[in-house]
Amino acid sequence: MLRYIALRSLVALFLVWVVVTVVFLLLHLIPGDPAELLLSTGNIAADPAAVAALREKMGLNEPLWQQYLSHMAGVLSGDLGASFRDGASVSGQIAQRLPRTLEVILAAALIATGIGVPLGSYAAVRADGKADAAISFFASAALSTPVFVVGSVVILIFAQQLKWLPAGGFVDFSDDPLEHLKLLLLPAGTVALALLAVIIRMSRASVLEVLQRDYVRTARAKGLSRGPILRRHVVRNALIPVLTVLGLEMGTLIGGTVLVEFVFNWPGLSGYLVSAVDARDYPEVVGIVMTISVLFVFLNLVVDVVNALLDPRISLVTS
Numbered sequence: 001m002l003r004y005i006a007l008r009s010l011v012a013l014f015l016v017w018v019v020v021t022v023v024f025l026l027l028h029l030i031p032g033d034p035a036e037l038l039l040s041t042g043n044i045a046a047d048p049a050a051v052a053a054l055r056e057k058m059g060l061n062e063p064l065w066q067q068y069l070s071h072m073a074g075v076l077s078g079d080l081g082a083s084f085r086d087g088a089s090v091s092g093q094i095a096q097r098l099p100r101t102l103e104v105i106l107a108a109a110l111i112a113t114g115i116g117v118p119l120g121s122y123a124a125v126r127a128d129g130k131a132d133a134a135i136s137f138f139a140s141a142a143l144s145t146p147v148f149v150v151g152s153v154v155i156l157i158f159a160q161q162l163k164w165l166p167a168g169g170f171v172d173f174s175d176d177p178l179e180h181l182k183l184l185l186l187p188a189g190t191v192a193l194a195l196l197a198v199i200i201r202m203s204r205a206s207v208l209e210v211l212q213r214d215y216v217r218t219a220r221a222k223g224l225s226r227g228p229i230l231r232r233h234v235v236r237n238a239l240i241p242v243l244t245v246l247g248l249e250m251g252t253l254i255g256g257t258v259l260v261e262f263v264f265n266w267p268g269l270s271g272y273l274v275s276a277v278d279a280r281d282y283p284e285v286v287g288i289v290m291t292i293s294v295l296f297v298f299l300n301l302v303v304d305v306v307n308a309l310l311d312p313r314i315s316l317v318t319s
Contacts, residue, residue, distance in 0.1 A: 001308065008304050012297045019293040020286070024071055027282050028064060058084060075290065081283035090287040093272060098291060100170070101268035104260070105253050107188035112195035113246065120203025120242075121235065125226070127208060135200060143197035151190045151263035158186060168264040187264040191257060195249055202245050206238040213237075240307050247303030252296075 036051045055061050059070065074081055080090040123135040159167035165182050173180040210216065211234060219229045258270040269288060276284035 004308055005305055008301055012301045015297050016290075016294050019297075020072070020075060020290050021068075023286055023289045023293075024068060027285060028067070071286070080287035080290075083284050084281045085279055085284075090283045093284070094269065094287055094291050097267060097269045097272050100266060101257055101261070101270060102295075103184065104187050104191055104257060104266065104268065105250055107184060108191035108195055108253065109246065109250055111188060111192040112199050116196045116199025117203045117235075117239070117242065120200040121207045121230070121238070123200070124204045124207035124211065125230070127204075132204075136204070139197040139200040142193045143201075145193070147190060147194060148259045148263060150193050151187075151260060154186050154190055155263070168266070170265065170267050183264075183266075187257075187260050187266050190260050190263075191253060195246075195253065198245060198249055199242060202242045203238065206241045207234055210234045210238045236310060240310055243303055243306055243310075247299045250299055 059067060062070075071081070078091060080094070082088065083090060083093070119135050123132040126132045155167045158165045165186055166179075168186075169183055171179045171183060216229060216233055219233055224232075257268065258274060260266070261268045261270045269291070273285070273288045273292075276288060
């Protein structure tokens with residue numbers, strides 16, 4: 001098992017290096033001068049002398065390989081540079097906003113998993129029945145509904161009509177824990193809906209597949225009732241593909257919460273990324289994309305380790 005974890009960790013580090021390198025190169029190969037863009041005002045062209053001075057200050061006149069080495073040295077030391085726009089520390093901005101985005105995603109994952117796995121398992125046990133049809137219809141409807149529509153509907157129902165929860169905003173947990181949780185519920189629930197549909201489908205398909213296995217038939221032949229069979233033989237094996245999909249979905253949700261954070265005015269990492277791309281702020285874009293990539297790789301590493309713990313054959317085959 002330790003060999004498997006070490007091997008997967010090395011692969012994860014290699015993937016992070018590849019992603020950071022590719023993002024750095026792509027941003028520097030895009031046509032356009034960020035110094036000129038920052039100094040331009042509307043249709044008025046920037047002063048060439050000022051552009052040249054800013055390029056020198058930003059280090060853009062250095063050869064690309066020197067910029068790359070400087071960037072990698074900064075990354076290894078935890079320094080992601082300073083914003084071109086205001087000179088603020090990129091690491092500091094990410095450290096401030098990332099927990100807010102992760103909070104929404106983790107809350108959404110807990111909601112989706114806590115509801116989706118039981119619903120999907122129940123639908124599989126009642127396959128082709130009315131309950132299965134109703135749950136499958138709900139999952140299809142949730143999956144096909146755009147997130148901004150869901151966000152608008154929940155605001156209309158829970159904030160404006162029922163007045164149970166605030167429509168949007170942000171308060172630090174340390175300032176007002178109860179208000180913070182109230183503000184978190186609607187964006188987390190909105191993100192959870194699409195993930196819930198995926199978890200329901202995967203759980204249903206996975207449980208149905210496991211129910212056809214020989215060891216389940218053997219357990220039935222021994223006279224075990226449905227409950228113990230599900231607990232001891234079905235759910236544990238059925239969770240492996242569900243966890244794999246959950247890890248992949250959580251990684252994509254980091255970039256997919258842009259609309260949710262915008263609708264609910266939640267100051268997370270996604271909105272920061274949009275503004276950085278719009279301003280062609282290289283340090284900010286590279287820092288955010290690298291952070292998201294590291295999180296994505298880390299989540300997949302955790303999923304692989306958990307899967308190996310649930311089924312030791314995975315680690316043996318990979319090793």
